[in-house]
Amino acid sequence: MAKVLKLNKGAEQCLLELLRFLLERGKVKGVFTFSKVGESGGVAYSLITDPAALEAALPLFPLMPVDAAKVLSRLTLVEPAAEPIAAVVRPCELRALTELIKRSQGSLDNLLLISSTCGGVYPLETGVNGNIGEKLPGYWEAVKKGEIAADIRPACAACEHFVPYNADITLALIGNKDLDKQCLIQLNTDKAEQFTDGLAGELSQGEAKSEVVDSLRAKRQARKQELLDEFGVEDSDIQKVFEKCIVCRNCNKVCPVCYCKVCFFDSGGDEHDQRYYETEMGKKGYAPVLPAPTFYQLVRLFHVSISCIGCGLCGDVCPVNIPLWAVALKTGGAVQNAFDYLPGRDLDEGLPVTTFKPEEFAATVD
Amino acid sequence: MGEGFTPRIVGFLCNWCSYAGADLAGAAKLEIPASLSVIRVMCSGRVDPVLVATALLQGADGVLIAGCHPGDCHYREGNYYARRRFALLKKTLETLGLDTERLMLAWVSASEGQRFGEVANQFAGQIMELGPNPMKTKISL
Numbered sequence: 259m260a261k262v263l264k265l266n267k268g269a270e271q272c273l274l275e276l277l278r279f280l281l282e283r284g285k286v287k288g289v290f291t292f293s294k295v296g297e298s299g300g301v302a303y304s305l306i307t308d309p310a311a312l313e314a315a316l317p318l319f320p321l322m323p324v325d326a327a328k329v330l331s332r333l334t335l336v337e338p339a340a341e342p343i344a345a346v347v348r349p350c351e352l353r354a355l356t357e358l359i360k361r362s363q364g365s366l367d368n369l370l371l372i373s374s375t376c377g378g379v380y381p382l383e384t385g386v387n388g389n390i391g392e393k394l395p396g397y398w399e400a401v402k403k404g405e406i407a408a409d410i411r412p413a414c415a416a417c418e419h420f421v422p423y424n425a426d427i428t429l430a431l432i433g434n435k436d437l438d439k440q441c442l443i444q445l446n447t448d449k450a451e452q453f454t455d456g457l458a459g460e461l462s463q464g465e466a467k468s469e470v471v472d473s474l475r476a477k478r479q480a481r482k483q484e485l486l487d488e489f490g491v492e493d494s495d496i497q498k499v500f501e502k503c504i505v506c507r508n509c510n511k512v513c514p515v516c517y518c519k520v521c522f523f524d525s526g527g528d529e530h531d532q533r534y535y536e537t538e539m540g541k542k543g544y545a546p547v548l549p550a551p552t553f554y555q556l557v558r559l560f561h562v563s564i565s566c567i568g569c570g571l572c573g574d575v576c577p578v579n580i581p582l583w584a585v586a587l588k589t590g591g592a593v594q595n596a597f598d599y600l601p602g603r604d605l606d607e608g609l610p611v612t613t614f615k616p617e618e619f620a621a622t623v624d
Numbered sequence: 625m626g627e628g629f630t631p632r633i634v635g636f637l638c639n640w641c642s643y644a645g646a647d648l649a650g651a652a653k654l655e656i657p658a659s660l661s662v663i664r665v666m667c668s669g670r671v672d673p674v675l676v677a678t679a680l681l682q683g684a685d686g687v688l689i690a691g692c693h694p695g696d697c698h699y700r701e702g703n704y705y706a707r708r709r710f711a712l713l714k715k716t717l718e719t720l721g722l723d724t725e726r727l728m729l730a731w732v733s734a735s736e737g738q739r740f741g742e743v744a745n746q747f748a749g750q751i752m753e754l755g756p757n758p759m760k761t762k763i764s765l
Contacts, residue, residue: 496720522674542683542760553681559716560673585720592719593712611712614704616694619711624730624743 261451262430262464263443269431272441273317273346273372276427279457280344281309286370286453287341290330291317299388303329305343317346318431320377320397320410321385325514325571327354331364338367344453346372348379349422353567353602354514356424360609363517370453373422374429375471377401378414382574404433404470406477413570413583416482418475423603426450433470486588489581496552499585502578505549509572509582510558515565515601522557559589564610565601566590631659631685631751635744636675638668640698641734642690646744648737656741657748660688667691668729669702673713676727683760686726686751690743693731703731725754 265272280286293304294314301319303326306312326347333339347355352373358364377397384390393409400407406415422428427450430442444464445451507523510516522528528550538545566586573583594600597610637643643664649656665671668691676687689710691703710729717724728750730743 496722499720527674528678550681553677556677556681556716556720557674559720560677560713563716564712589716589719593715596711596715597708611705611708614701614708616704619707622707622711622714622729624728624747 259463259465261445262462263445263454263457263459264462265441265443265459266439267441268438269429269434269441270316270318272443273429274312274315276372276443276454276457277315277317277344277346278309278312280370280453281307281312283456285342286344288343289315290326290333290343290345291315292319292346299385299390301385318374320379320394321382321390322348322379322569322571323382323385325354325512325569326351327358327514330355330369331358331517334364334367334369338365339369342368342370344370344372349373349376349420349425350417350567350569350602351514352422352424353419354569356602356605357515357565357567358517359605361517366605370427370449371425372427372429373425375422375432376414376417376420377407377431378410378417378420380409381411384409398437401431402433402435402437404474406474406481411570411574411583412485412581413568413573413587416478416485416587417568418478418482419568420474420478421471424605427454430464432474433468482587486584489584496556500551500555500580502580503551503555504578505551505554506577507554508575508577512571512575513562514569514571515562515567516558523554528553555585559585562586563590563593564597564599566594567601629752629756631748631756632683633657633660633686633688633748633751634679634684635660635662635688635690636665636668636671637662638691638703639664639666641692641696642668642730642732642740644734645690645732645736645740648735649740652737654737654741656744659685659748659751660744667697667699667702668706669697669699669709671706671709673709673716676713680726680757681759683757685754685757685760686728686747688744688747689727689729690732690740691729693733696733723754726751726757
């Protein structure tokens with residue numbers, strides 16, 4: 259059981275009040291959250307230090323133009339944040355950040371992690387079409403009832419890890435029927451209690467988990483199966499799945515756990531000299547010329563499947579609409595199960611590829 | 625499986641054990657399949673799944689990885705990582721509907737020339753039965 263602070267305000271207002279409180283009292287130097295960009299409805303992560311600038315903040319806006327983990331990793335890569343920063347992130351972004359930190363790509367020191375039970379986000383297309391505004395009332399209605407909101411990103415509709423794992427503060431959104439009037443802030447850590455000390459609200463004990471949360475998890479698990487069946491990746495033919503790939507590498511650029519500074523595909527490691535192609539043509543009657551989509555996708559899966567947190571950005575940015583999120587869910591799920599590993603659950607849980615047990619996988623060795 | 629099929633097998637052999645084991649097999653004049661092309665690596669843990677994928681997609685019919693027995697690694701634990709990487713590789717290929725029978729991980733020490741011969745011949749036989757790698761004939765990689 260954790261301490262729960264009840265504020266009689268709508269969820270977004272309540273979160274803004276918390277952030278304003280943290281800034282005004284000097285408890286944090288900056289706030290990392292979504293802000294409005296221009297008038298076209300775009301949002302982007304920004305660091306806000308002036309409480310007045312919180313006017314433009316939209317901390318719960320259901321869109322993910324970039325994964326916060328990637329940004330936070332850049333902000334804390336060389337050394338931990340010099341002064342405390344409150345970061346508002348989604349549960350999957352938090353998991354991705356945990357995975358990056360396991361790979362020494364950032365630091366949690368001086369970060370106050372604020373997350374929420376997550377209703378999912380809309381595909382980027384919905385965001386750029388400018389009609390996301392019409393969908394918002396329905397979205398919040400679904401969150402209140404603990405249902406899967408219509409038209410959200412398929413990866414979100416299939417996500418069962420929507421309760422954050424390592425957040426200092428969790429906003430209980432799912433299943434809160436009075437979301438417009440009151441808000442529950444769950445303080446998971448001592449750090450959270452220290453930071454929120456002095457914030458006016460009704461204190462009690464509670465847990466973000468509830469029957470509504472469990473039933474939503476069951477609904478999403480069922481949806482996951484449906485979607486995997488629908489996209490035909492259950493009995494996949496690799497050639498068929500990836501034949502449309504144009505190796506634009508969007509999926510590689512947006513993936514939060516794909517972190518190498520110099521990617522294998524930038525290193526020239528996959529390139530051949532002219533003579534290679536001539537020899538191949540002579541031998542086979544054809545020579546596969548780069549880019550090689552199947553090879554690219556395979557290598558990507560080798561690298562990220564163990565840490566894939568299923569955010570679905572890869573599928574979202576694919577210009578030829580390959581259901582990459584479904585491939586990632588299936589392969590990632592299978593690989594993670596094989597190692598009994600859930601990415602982003604626990605910072606102290608070692609990466610499967612950098613740890614081992616002397617007695618294991620006997621069957622894989624001949 | 626066509627007539628006159630000569631498989632091409634890529635073998636990643638650990639410098640400290642299996643490579644020496646293969647050498648010993650040669651010195652003892654044991655029969656080693658000619659289809660095996662050996663690449664010496666400093667540790668079986670160095671074999672990145674990417675190398676295996678490269679070999680398979682460019683037309684190798686089989687890939688053999690051989691390293692030191694558990695507990696005998698020259699770098700103390702490289703072969704344990706190799707085993708995990710191999711499990712990851714196999715699982716990934718499996719979920720994508722690719723053949724994992726074309727892959728083999730085996731432990732062969734420097735003194736096991738006999739065993740190296742057996743492992744290589746058994747794997748070559750297995751590949752002979754499987755026939756040519758279908759990915760060889762697929763144009764789009």
